[in-house]
Amino acid sequence: MRRPARYRYSARFYDLISAEWPVYRASRLAAVDLLAPRPGQRVLDVGCGTGLNFAYLQRRIGPTGSITAVDASPQMLQQARRRTRSQGWDNVQLIEADASTLDMASLGKGNGFDAALSTYALSLMPSWSQVVSTMISVTRVGGRIAVVDMQRPRGWAAVWTPLARLACWLGGSDIDAHPWTAVESSLADVHAVSLRGAHIQVRTGSVPEDHPPSSGYPPTTPTPTA
Numbered sequence: 001m002r003r004p005a006r007y008r009y010s011a012r013f014y015d016l017i018s019a020e021w022p023v024y025r026a027s028r029l030a031a032v033d034l035l036a037p038r039p040g041q042r043v044l045d046v047g048c049g050t051g052l053n054f055a056y057l058q059r060r061i062g063p064t065g066s067i068t069a070v071d072a073s074p075q076m077l078q079q080a081r082r083r084t085r086s087q088g089w090d091n092v093q094l095i096e097a098d099a100s101t102l103d104m105a106s107l108g109k110g111n112g113f114d115a116a117l118s119t120y121a122l123s124l125m126p127s128w129s130q131v132v133s134t135m136i137s138v139t140r141v142g143g144r145i146a147v148v149d150m151q152r153p154r155g156w157a158a159v160w161t162p163l164a165r166l167a168c169w170l171g172g173s174d175i176d177a178h179p180w181t182a183v184e185s186s187l188a189d190v191h192a193v194s195l196r197g198a199h200i201q202v203r204t205g206s207v208p209e210d211h212p213p214s215s216g217y218p219p220t221t222p223t224p225t226a
Ligand SMILES: C[S@@+](CC[C@H](N)C(=O)[O-])C[C@H]1O[C@@H](n2cnc3c(N)ncnc32)[C@H](O)[C@@H]1O
Pocket: 003, 004, 007, 046, 047, 048, 049, 050, 051, 052, 053, 070, 071, 072, 073, 076, 097, 098, 099, 100, 118, 119, 120, 121, 124, 125, 171
């Protein structure tokens, strides 16, 4: 797995070097605000990395809710596990798997997830369209989906394009993937937020009654790691 291997050595430093506070945190907060999970709800985080979304989700879902977090990189999951243990969160399940082949339906239990999100991760997955479709299919009707990802800055901010391209290249993202378009085309009640000179795009939407079930890739068995 070529792309997640990118984080083998950098996972330990990811939170420090990812420009989280000056650049990327604001969109994470916007996405969780729009997702608005309620106490006791079940949330799926796809490509969770070191778990930078967890604290914001926990504030909403509380101890009776749960987070199921999937990532292909064992090193990123190790950081997520550290975070989870240090905070004493016992409602987080970490799954090491490739999101594009994982049978996510087996993770949802009962009626599926109440909400699913993916932040800065889908643009690393060539099959992002299929992954978004799977996220939708494992979320209950009326549940919400959030996608946060990057593109080339626009307008006056285009002067920052070389820096944005460097950040995406370092992280293994395809800056031209635009995975939020899958939210726009498949969901109801779509909200859009554009930040940092349009470099960061947030889309949320609700799962409609008539969304077709995932046609799916060959499913693999999930491996809980914590
Ligand atoms: C840029 S990091 C973002 C992490 C986190 N979502 C965040 O907002 O900080 C991208 C993450 O996607 C994960 N990833 C890439 N391809 C994946 C795949 N096919 N399945 C699961 N995770 C994947 C990487 O291992 C990495 O942890």
